[in-house]
Amino acid sequence: MRSTEREGMRAPFVDLREYLALLLAPTLTVGLAVLALGGRENLLAGSLVGAMFGAMLVGYRRLFHAVxxxxxxxxxxTEVGDTPEENExxxxxxxLDELxxxxxxxxxxxxxxxxxxxAFAAVPLSDGTPRTAVRLALLGLFGITTSLMTAGFALSR
Incomplete structure (x- = not known):
């Protein structure tokens, strides 16, 4: 018998409330701070940044369970098994390894x-707005970085 069954019952609603609080608190805090400091046009971006931070907090909180x-x-x-029968x-x-x-x-x-x-070559040919240039530069960085990572994995086998 596991220690959680011996010494108490799990409390899934406590876990759920804490997950929601950890997700919503940073989302609303960062979103409202961006709204106050940056204006309405940046509210969605600020909320998404806050939601990403909240998702990281929820991921760390999932390592524990309430009893x-x-x-x-x-x-x-939380105890996690390392066999296929215990862990999805x-x-x-x-x-995925088979496929x-x-x-x-x-x-x-x-x-x-x-x-x-x-994407890097298209930066000087773009319409000249800074937003487009930043998007193309980020796409270029993503493409080059993932290409190097993929090649590194292929060569390491």
Whole structure:
């Protein structure tokens, strides 16, 4: 018998309330701060940044679960199995390993490099607005970085 079953019952509604609080608090805080400091046109971007931070907090909170004991609510470390029968992520990983074909890694690396270099080449040819230039530069960085990562994984095998 596990320690959570011996010493208390799980409290899933406490977990759910804390997940929602951890997601919504940074979203609203950053969103409202951006609204106050940057204007209405930046509200969505500020809320998305806050939501990403909140999602990271929820991810860390998922390492624990709430247990109702005689002394009150306790947080305990969640036990995770490493066999496919106990953990759905291990099952997914094994399924993807079976479906993944490594022969296409060089083709993917070249395609991502072409996208990255094409985006960098399109910066001087764009309409000249800073927003478009930043988007093209970010796309170029993404393409080149993922291309190098893919090539590195392909060469390391």
């Amino acid at each position: 109702r004991t005689d002394e009150g609510i306790e947080r305990r470390l 992520w291990v099952r997914l990983s094994e399924t 993944y074909d490594e022969r296409y890694d060089p083709v993917l690396a070249v395609a991502l490099a072409v996208v990255g270099l094409g």
